[in-house]
Amino acid sequence: MREVVLDTETTGFNPDEGHRVVEIGALELVNHMPTGQTFHVYLNPERDMPEDAARVHGLTLDFLADKPLFHEVAEEMLAFFGDAPLVIHNAAFDMKFLNAELTRMGRDPLPFDRAIDTVQMARKKYPGAPASLDALCRRFGIENAHRTLHGALLDSELLAEVYLELIGGREPGLRLAADPADAGGGAVGGLSGGIPRPYREPRPHRETDAERAAHVAFIAGLKDPIWMRDAAGAEGA
Known part of the structure; x- marks a missing residue:
């Protein structure tokens, strides 16, 4: 236009x-x-x-x-x-x-x-x-x-x-941070008045070997878990 x-x-x-x-x-x-x-x-x-x-x-x-x-x-x-x-x-x-x-x-x-x-x-x-x-x-x-x-x-x-x-081309207070570093320890997304968020490294999406071993040990320590009773009932039937 x-x-x-x-x-x-x-x-x-x-x-x-x-x-x-x-x-x-x-x-x-x-x-x-x-x-x-x-x-x-x-x-x-x-x-x-x-x-x-x-x-x-x-x-x-x-x-x-x-x-x-x-x-x-x-x-x-x-x-x-x-x-x-x-x-x-x-x-x-x-x-x-x-x-x-x-x-x-x-x-x-x-x-x-x-x-x-x-x-x-x-x-x-x-x-x-x-x-x-x-x-x-x-x-x-x-x-x-x-x-x-x-x-x-x-x-x-x-x-x-x-x-x-x-005509509403710019909205006051909704300016994105010009420098990504500005948003790291300050306002969320670079917006004014946000909550400070400390930076954390992203975690991997898949579990580690240690996490899988810990999970198996945790399950083994449960007494009479419901899913095991369901499995036993199915075998008896």
């Missing part, structure tokens, strides 16, 4: 007010696991960059001046998307911006039902809890200290890990 995790950075909050996409980052998942295939591009927005937006993602007009326009990369982007579901954090925002850009160049918009919204997934799974990407990284123990600014590809990589957690 192929999915594409997607994020965008923009000049503002609403494309209806003339705001544009300035960065697109996406990565491919197959069976919920990253394949290493990515799509990443910075875009010239053909307009000014508000200070509030620049503080979020750090992208300036000087940096974006020589970058391609959206219509110059749209076909490559759509080819990367293919017909895969799009995993997006707050899908309404990114889908609205991408569809505004596609409509501007005369292309059909992306169907909204292709989007898997991880914000909605998180709110359903953890009602009342914060559902931002940073909050979910903290909840799941995903390292994001390097996320000092928003970045479309970086956020897609973090979102892929969050998405795996939201």
